[in-house]
Amino acid sequence: MIDVKNLTKHYGSKIALDNVSFSAKEGQVLGLLGLNGAGKTTTMNIITGYIGATEGTVLINGFDMISEPAKAKASVGYLPEQPPLYPDMKVKDYLDFACKLKKVKEGDRERHINRICEQTGILNVCGRVIKNLSKGYRQRVGLAQALIGDPKVLVLDEPTVGLDPSQIIEVRTLIRELGKTGTIIVSSHILSEIKEICDRVVVLHQGRMIADGTPGNLSGMIHAPNxxxxxxxxxxxxxxxxxxxxxxxxxxxxxxxxxxxxxxxxxxxxxxxxxxxxxxxxxxxxxxxxxxxxxGDISMEDIFLRLIEDSNKEEEAK
Amino acid sequence: MTAILDREIRAYFQSPLGYIFVGVMFLFTGYFFFAYNLYGNTTDMRGIFSTLFAVVLFLIPILTMRLLSEDRKLKTDQLLLTAPVSRTAIVLGKYFAAVCVFLLSIMSTMAVAVVISHLSKTEWPVVFGHFIGLILFGNTLIAICLFLSSFTESQVIAAIAGFAVSFFLMLIDTLAPVINIKIISRGLEGLSFQNRYTSFTLGILNGADIVFFLSITVMFLCFTVASMEKRRWS
Missing domain, CATH: 3.30.70.260 (ACT domain)
Structure with a gap:
């Protein structure tokens, strides 16, 4: 479904991503884990075609993001870090606009929007103007926007930020649910969240991939502690x-x-x-x-810190 | 493209901007109608149209300032650019939205023409010539200012840059004669919007003037697409 090969991104002289490759199959929830500035958002922006990579390719559903952008983008839904909302629009009008952008058939739109509002729990704010909504609702309207058109690939950048605990649980359940039929990439710096919703974790640190495996696998990568x-x-x-x-x-x-x-x-x-x-x-x-x-049983926090430590040591050794 | 066009036109009228723009254009047209035609006792609309040149020069940057910069500020460009819509469609959608609001705002001149036609015989071909000139000139300026708004996420900076360009276009005629390097002065003369526009207000429908405005419009629309494309790779 998603095939990311040798992604490298330079911002001027700063290297934001350095040769990152991974792929995700259908029915997989892949977590991008990393500290702030590790390159999670850059990776997601490249996967969704918002920015271009300096080097490397992204294949979505077999379509190259650069040479066949319309086909590749048609199967991607993206919730960026800051939900891309027009504050002056009503929620329903906004979702309708998203439907038009993603070419949802006119007859289905009403039903489609209603279903997604229900899934994301925003039915009760459908008629309200976005700028009057609380942060949690805005985040969920952003999520609803990403779900419009039932994309096969969902890219969610820190989807639970700004939500209250019960909403976090709802959204995680929704992600797991959607992950059964599609492919989802979720970024987070909350390790327990990744552990809970992802089948696969890619750990990024300073633009480099320092680990790729299942959450269980990752613990195995580290020797049993003494x-x-x-x-x-x-x-x-x-x-x-x-x-x-x-x-x-x-x-x-x-x-x-x-x-x-x-x-x-x-x-x-x-x-x-x-x-x-x-x-x-x-x-x-x-x-x-x-x-x-x-x-013996170590937390994701430990794994993460160890991975960073190891990669730093490797760097020094070089 | 129609989705973006539709949303942009609504956005103009969901905020006061659209109403203010149209209102101010109506106000100026109304005033010039009073001052030139009613007070001056003439059916000649040249006065209205030639003064509207300056009004349009300074109002268009306000109309276009939000088009691309607002999206950057709100990060809604992430929605547009990751949707299966080409950059060209985004630029055209936004461009035509501004064009529609502009057309609406200059409809006041047609209303004036209708009023005049009731009072006396109107030379419709000349009036339409004026009108076409104003449309072409306005559309060209919209394309230029749209291009400027693609550079910044601040609407204020987009507007100020637009004003600077407008000011330059106004001064270009006084600049040409004082430069004694022939190529530059000829070039500036050739670029003069006012000369081209004046021929429309004189009732001359010159193919070269039409091509001039249209080609600059297309050129700046292409520049805008290129500028967005560039940002993707930088």
């Missing part, structure tokens, strides 16, 4: 002794009492060693019940 946070019931001295009896040298730090007689510890073993099982045995032997253990 750090464990655990709650243990019993005397801290005994816990310290148990840790020192481990076959590998570990450092332990008590981080406070959590419940009566239960303390939290941070235990760190040598690099690239899984200390969890050994830890369990040692504590069992010393008759110290482990109430909770965290580790």
């Amino acid at each position: 750090k464990v946070v655990t709650w243990v019931e019993g005397d801290p001295d005994l816990v310290n002794m148990a840790v020192s009896s481990l076959p590998m040298t570990c450092t332990i730090r008590e981080t406070g009492q959590k419940e009566k007689g239960i303390y939290e510890y941070e235990i760190k073993g040598p690099e690239n060693t899984d200390i969890r099982a050994a830890l369990f045995r040692a504590f069992a032997k010393a008759d110290l019940p482990m109430i909770a253990i965290k580790g």
Whole structure:
């Protein structure tokens, strides 16, 4: 559906995108993850044909964005970072205009607009002038605009910005729903959001692609950590002794009492060693019940920071 | 293109701009009608049309200032440019919207002509000649100012640039004689909008003048498309 090859974009001497390639199939929700200024918006602007790339090609549905723009654009719906709204228009007139731009057949327009308003939850503001709407509604009118014409490819730049928590859940559900039949590219810097709605994540950092995989896959790319946070019931001295009896040298730090007689510890073993099982045995032997253990499972935040760190190291090595 | 044309015309009348523009044109035509025709006791409309030249010069930049710059400011250009619509269609849609409002505003001269025809015999071919001249001149200026509005996201800057061009077009006739480099002075003379327009107000329908205005219009419309295309790649 979407095939992005070797995209490079220069703004003057600044390199905004550096050789980015990825593709997304039908029924896939692809997340673009990155810090501010990582090149997410630039990538989306190029995919939708708003700006041209310095180098590289974008194929939508097999049509090249540069040589066959009308055909390629016909199957793309785009919600930019700032929803492209005409503040003086009424919501319905605006969506009608979008229908005309995207060449929705005249007879179907009314029904089409109603359906999309319902999907995005803006039926009750249909007759209002856009400039009087709140930010959340504007965002949803922008989303409705992107859905007009039932495009096969949806490009959504931070679609949940400005929405309240219940609306965020609604929009995420909608995205997942739409992602079953089409292809969606979503950008975000909120890692939990990407994790929740995307089957695939492309991580951008300073214009370069530093990772491409499923959210699960990405965690696998990073070695199991040698750090464990655990709650243990019993005397801290005994816990310290148990840790020192481990076959590998570990450092332990008590981080406070959590419940009566239960303390939290941070235990760190040598690099690239899984200390969890050994830890369990040692504590069992010393008759110290482990109430909770965290580790091994790392958050998207960690993954992201690690990826950036790794790519920086690679850069330095070069 | 029709979608954009339709929206732009509505946009003119959803804000006060369209009403003000048409109203001011009506006001000036009405005043000149009173001053030249009623007060001067003549059926000759040359007075009205030749003074409208200056009025149009200074009102057109206001009509066109928002056309492309507003879209850049509101980021609605992202909607237009990512829709399956060519840049040419966008430019033409916006251009013809301004042309429609302009035509509406100069209809007042036709109303005046009808009033005159009731009072005395009117020379319709001459009046239409005037009218065609005004349309061609206005449309050319709209194309130039549309081009200017493609450069900036500030409507004020677009308007000021438009005024500067208008002012230049007004002064071009006084500039030509004082330059003693023949090529430049001849060139400036050739570019004079006023000379071309005056022949229409004299009742002369000259093919060369028509081609002059039309070709400049087309040229600036092409420039506008090119300017949008350039921004895509910069």
